[in-house]
Amino acid sequence: MSFSPQSRVWVYQSNRKFTPAEQSDILSKLASFTNQWKAHGNELLAKAEVRYGFFIILTVDESQANVTGCSIDSSVRLIKEIEQEFNVDLFNRFNMAYKVGDEVIVNSKEDFETLVNIKQITPDTIVFNNMVQTLAELETKWEVPFKQSWHSTVFAHLL
Template sequence: MPLVSFAALPDEARVWVFSAAAPVVGAAADVLLREVDQHLTQWRAHGMPLVCARDWRDDRFLAVGVDEAASNASGCSIDALFHALRALESQLGTSLVGNGAVYWRDAGGAVSVADRPAFRAAAAAGSVGADTLVFDSTITTVGAWHREFEKPARSSWHARLLPQAG
């Protein structure tokens, strides 16, 4: 079986991060994770099984990793993953693929989400700033998922959305 534990993937393994526009909890989370696991168990590139895993955080963030030293994902296999997740969106009642939103932790520790203009407005109003913890869904490795996915806005591309000091 190509599906392994996420902890078994090396730091340099390729990762894709999918962010739910709304929290996915309870039975919906069970459906999501069961369907993702089923897809990953059968996930192949050019007929070869992919050594892969998934991780789930904060009722919003799904990371899917592939150990490319063991097996390379192809464009078609990656497209199949995106298609499988899109197919689940209506059942889950939220988007997972390509919503372009900005995610951060609010003062109470909850995950907040908004589009970029609304995040800029929150920054201008002072409700988010350089120390606000943000989630960087542009990361591309398992190591980055472990160490860099959640970090202060000043250390991320999110800093471009903050008012410039001066």
């Protein structure tokens, strides 16, 4: 099934890595949800995935049916259920994710700021821009060097 580059995406980042068993449980919950996700009775062309063990990504191709407020609310309810069941934080926008080699690390804003300050995070460190809104942006603007991300404007005084 192919999705338009303009498909809408929502990225939820966990404060800790999911175990393989948790990831499997989460993926089956997400699959059940996306298979029956509707907007005003219209089936939504949707998919969900877990990337790097930290990120839950929901994608909806609106070429068939538009996402409505109610359908977005139902997805948020699902994410909150996952959050409670697995005791993770998926809504804290102050958790910063970045890569060291192939490994993803998530830190609090304060710890991230310290790492920028002591040059452990450099202008070339890959960070995650969870504000992306389309599939095209997810593919091109989600994993970006710190210097090209919104993080660099927030933490500019440290560079």
